[in-house]
Amino acid sequence: MINFDYLIISQVEVNLNKSKGDIHIEIKNEWINGDCLKELKKMDAESIDLIITSPPYHNLRVYSNDPSDLSNCESYEEYYYLLGLVITECERVLKPGGKFVMQFEDYNYTVGRDNKMGQESLTGDINKIFLDNNFSLWTKAFWRKYSAQRAMLAQGNLYYRNMKARDTILAANVGFVYVYKKSGNCELIKASDITLEEWADWADGVWNISNSGIGHTTPFAEELVKRCVKLWSCPGDTVCDPFGGAGTVNKVAIECGRNAVGIELNKEFYDLGNEKRFNLWDNSIFESDDSVEKMKERFEAELLAGKEQSANAKAEKAEQKELTQKKKDIRAEIKELENQLKALGLKVKKLRKLKKSLQEEKIINGVFRDSSREDTIHKNH
Numbered sequence: 001m002i003n004f005d006y007l008i009i010s011q012v013e014v015n016l017n018k019s020k021g022d023i024h025i026e027i028k029n030e031w032i033n034g035d036c037l038k039e040l041k042k043m044d045a046e047s048i049d050l051i052i053t054s055p056p057y058h059n060l061r062v063y064s065n066d067p068s069d070l071s072n073c074e075s076y077e078e079y080y081y082l083l084g085l086v087i088t089e090c091e092r093v094l095k096p097g098g099k100f101v102m103q104f105e106d107y108n109y110t111v112g113r114d115n116k117m118g119q120e121s122l123t124g125d126i127n128k129i130f131l132d133n134n135f136s137l138w139t140k141a142f143w144r145k146y147s148a149q150r151a152m153l154a155q156g157n158l159y160y161r162n163m164k165a166r167d168t169i170l171a172a173n174v175g176f177v178y179v180y181k182k183s184g185n186c187e188l189i190k191a192s193d194i195t196l197e198e199w200a201d202w203a204d205g206v207w208n209i210s211n212s213g214i215g216h217t218t219p220f221a222e223e224l225v226k227r228c229v230k231l232w233s234c235p236g237d238t239v240c241d242p243f244g245g246a247g248t249v250n251k252v253a254i255e256c257g258r259n260a261v262g263i264e265l266n267k268e269f270y271d272l273g274n275e276k277r278f279n280l281w282d283n284s285i286f287e288s289d290d291s292v293e294k295m296k297e298r299f300e301a302e303l304l305a306g307k308e309q310s311a312n313a314k315a316e317k318a319e320q321k322e323l324t325q326k327k328k329d330i331r332a333e334i335k336e337l338e339n340q341l342k343a344l345g346l347k348v349k350k351l352r353k354l355k356k357s358l359q360e361e362k363i364i365n366g367v368f369r370d371s372s373r374e375d376t377i378h379k380n381h
Ligand SMILES: C[S@@+](CC[C@H](N)C(=O)[O-])C[C@H]1O[C@@H](n2cnc3c(N)ncnc32)[C@H](O)[C@@H]1O
Pocket: 034, 035, 036, 037, 053, 054, 055, 056, 063, 068, 069, 070, 071, 213, 216, 218, 219, 220, 221, 242, 243, 244, 245, 246, 247, 248, 249, 263, 264, 265, 266, 269
């Protein structure tokens, strides 16, 4: 369980099932203003089911002068060292088999803080930290945030007039959603709440979601967070964002019936989360008669629908196969008939030829009259 001693803040407790006698779900929102490294250390081991976050980068934008602000590091080495410490703590608080959704991207910069030009890639360094910390790469999606056309209007280095021969760059309009899994297995006592329609849409490795969010300079799109929450946690689970920004993960997690723990260092962003989101909440928003039992029923129904769908697909495939075989058989029959006709044609030709040569032979022997030669014969007589 989460240790609630350290709670600052707007806390919402929601009982999601008061009416039924079965296990009800209690939902809590924790929104913490502080350094995630310190705050994570206060939390119980194995108390979180899912982590979703987008970290600051080491040389893109500085969010504050705070020495514990990860965007405010002196060097590349310091940044990855601190990020490594945060990921180690995240591993400790995650339950076995729990997922860590890391949203980041490679970005274009004309002249970075360290005077480099080109593209900055975080993938290799981030991946190494996870692998060194008891995680394995589980799955990933590509988040297409906006069109290249939009990037061309906004980013100078993509203006056609600024295009440099042989040095052309493309829009960095795609972000990564890397999903890491902590070693071990998740408890399989709860059921997913993903509908078949959602699954059909989200199973695609490319997510086209326009990037929009409130106030923060680098907000998460709520739709993106919703997919992550529903894909890698169950109702009643606890979702954490150590770099909380304006609280997008908290908002979506609560709306999806999960507990939320968000940590944000910058007071301005933290207040923004409260003003624009959590202070506006009313417990009644979350009232629902959902329960673990209902989740299971729902899941069973979906499984059944899935089974029906795959049985239908199987039957359709078998029918298609039968039809293809029938077509093949008919084609073979036609071919056979053609061959027979051909053979017959040959035979007729051969017979005619034979008949002709026989007639000629008999004419020569005087058995038949040759009408074509009759004139000549008459004349000769
Ligand atoms: C990329 S933004 C996250 C935005 C967020 N996903 C949202 O939807 O609003 C990264 C955030 O990490 C915060 N941050 C930086 N260092 C931190 C630290 N040590 N502890 C907690 N938050 C920190 C920054 O202030 C910034 O708001």
